[in-house]
Amino acid sequence: MANHFFSLVIVPDSGSDIKSGILNIKFISFLFCILFITFIICLFFVVGYHIKLSQEREFNNLISTMDRLHNHIDKSKKILNTLSEKLLSVQNNDMALRKIAFMDVLDKDMYEAGIGGHALVDEALFSNFSGNFKDDLRLISLDITKLASRLNVQEESLGEINEKFQKNQKEINSTPSQLPTNSYRVTSGYSWRRNPITGKREFHRAVDLGGKRGDRIHATANGVVISAKISHGALGNCVRIRHGYGYETLYGHLNEIKVKPGQQVKKNEIIGTMGATGRASGVHVHYAILHFGDKINPMKYFSP
Ligand SMILES: [Zn+2]
Structure with missing residues (x-):
């Protein structure tokens, strides 16, 4: 292959002497090869450096994320x-x-x-x-x-x-736990006594609570009225309430009755007023509690 030559001419602006030289094509090729290889090596290092920087950033981010996750x-x-x-x-x-x-x-x-x-x-x-x-x-x-x-x-x-x-x-x-009157004056307790009307000795299965005619009589627990009758019998005007859990209460000798059979009543609701109807020697309420049919001492359920 024939050698090719290039002439390199340098013409300065200042009017100095023109300089010229001759360049061999092989030398130029060699120079380009060296420059290209140098460029590739530089590129490799620059790209590698950026990749390394990016990896370090990612690694630091990962460490920071791990720290936050641990926290x-x-x-x-x-x-x-x-x-x-x-x-x-x-x-x-x-x-x-x-x-x-x-x-x-x-x-x-x-x-x-x-x-x-x-x-x-x-x-x-x-x-x-x-x-x-x-x-x-x-x-x-x-x-x-x-x-x-x-x-x-x-x-x-x-x-x-x-x-x-x-x-x-x-x-x-639903458990009768109080007395039906505001007055706690017991005129006859749950005990043996001589009946004030008949004079006969008998067990009085209730308590008699004295007061004034017209004093309010309250239901002693929630329940339903099963009997409310005007009567001239022994207990006079009488109300009977069923409370559930085996309990019933009975209120006798009332002056007025203020409830009707079948009526739901709440504890403390007024069901009548105190009187002396029936066989009564004075104004009072005859108050009895029945538990599964047995009359029990109301005072045992009363805590003043
Ligand atoms: Zn009585």
Whole structure:
């Protein structure tokens, strides 16, 4: 191959002498090769440097994200511990309430019932993590499942307690636990006595409470009026109320009757006024309590 030459002519602006030289084509090719290789090497280093910078940034971001996640995990653990302690306090109150409501007290294992069941958090979500991070997430997941189980048991227990309290309240409101008058003057107790009208010795299965004609007579518990009659018999105008749970109350010698058979009455509702109708030696109310048909001492149910 023939050698080719190039002439290089340099013409300065200042009017100095023109300079010229001759360049061999092989030399020019060699120069270009060197420049190209130098460019490729520089490019490699520049690109490599940027890749390294980008990787470092990503790595630092990852470290920072990991730190934040660890902080979140620590905070989550603390929150779960606090919730667990609060739930334990609720469980203790639950036990106390069960005792007050005369219910069976659940043992501690029952409050933990359901633990070990199906995990609420899908562990596959963090299956790609490793080491402490994975263990921490698994423990948190387990704690959440435990808390949810305990809350379910607690919710059910409180529901039972609420139901029992309402039932107890209904029973309390249906139990005659007071006297039907504002006056507590007992003129004849639940005892043997000589009948003031007949003079015969008899057991008086009620209490007689003295007062003024027209004094208000109240129902002593919630119930339904089963009898309200104007009568000239021994008890005169008389009201009888059925309260449920085996209880009935009877109010005799009334002056006026203010209720009708079948009427629902509330504790303390006025059912009549005091009088002396029937066989009565003075103004009073004859008050009797029946429990499953037996007349019992009303004073035992009365707590002033
Ligand atoms: Zn009496």
